[in-house]
Amino acid sequence: MTNFKIAEPQTIDQVTSLTIDKKDKYKLMAGGTDLLAEIKDEIIEPEVVVDLKSIPDLSYIKKEKNGVRIGALTSLARLAEDTLIKNEYPALHEAANSVASPQLRNMGTAGGNLCQRPRCWYYRDPQVKCRKKGGGRCFAFRGKNKYHAILGGGLCYIVHPSDLAPALIALDAEISINSPKGNTTIPLTNFYTLPKINVRKENILAPNEVLREIKIPLIKKEEKSTYSKFIERGTWDFAIVSAAVKGTVSGGIFRDITIVLGGVAPVPWRLTKAENIIKGKKITEDLVRKATREALKEAKPLEENGYKKELAEIVLYRAVLSLL
Ligand SMILES: Cc1cc2nc3c(=O)[nH]c(=O)nc-3n(C[C@H](O)[C@H](O)[C@H](O)COP(=O)(O)OP(=O)(O)OC[C@H]3O[C@@H](n4cnc5c(N)ncnc54)[C@H](O)[C@@H]3O)c2cc1C
């Protein structure tokens, strides 16, 4: 591991001015649960780590008349325990609660969870220079690809590892970004990018931009949500396949429904086709399975991960059923 300095800005503006000309020499750190592992494993070698936790007031959950605002530095533990989130946004509560272990939830933050880097074992191996690290090949394509993407791959087959991301996208969340070019608010779904846009990155953030806040609209009358996650081990683990579902339902029929899958693609994957098939019809296991199959017709599994198609049918059915 190479030595690095720590910078402790007191405001977000100081972050953007600190890093403006330095690009990759700087890395932002929130809880450090992912970033420090990357440094220790020599996947990245920053000269300066900018500690966002030194900025006061970036950890909060506030309900206002247009929605709920969550500071990027809010810990995952706080998100998982918050009564408002638990009562009004069960999908987010369940997603936060499913992340890693209590220790990691205490350290990890909401913003860090959305910006974390992929878990592909070739990416995490310091000896391997795959395409995401500037090399010429994707080793997962013909290699060990049991956990990789069945949709949206191509140059690189990572799956986005965040549990919060599918849940927040299903809840129509927006994020605010502080940038030297000015501050913007965008739908979270527009934050994530496929490998074909830039194989080295998973989102649109420039190195000197900070994700400052997450905003979720107020829930509508009768709106319900849930997050269902399939993991391989009995204890904590990343999602093999997960499904975030939000909708209004009565008499076993969804008037509207939003479905976002995790664990299947380099970005959280919206299943619009499945939503259209399910909407307005009496829910049965057959209907949900058929809807998932239709929506996943475009999937292109690799040698070892075809099982994810069927698993998605089951995970989605469990999620939908829990909202009836
Ligand atoms: C053993 C283990 C198990 C895990 N299991 C799960 C799991 O089941 N589900 C899951 O979702 N995650 C899981 N994770 C990942 C974990 O949730 C993330 O490491 C954590 O959420 C990252 O948050 P952090 O605050 O520590 O981010 P950091 O490690 O500080 O940062 C992560 C990345 O985000 C960037 N970043 C952080 N905050 C900001 C910001 N505000 N603006 C711009 N960039 C930012 C950093 O530069 C860095 O690249 C696991 C991690 C470990 C080590």
Ligand code: SF4
């Ligand atoms: S899936 Fe992506 S990160 Fe993994 S080996 Fe291929 S290019 Fe690298």
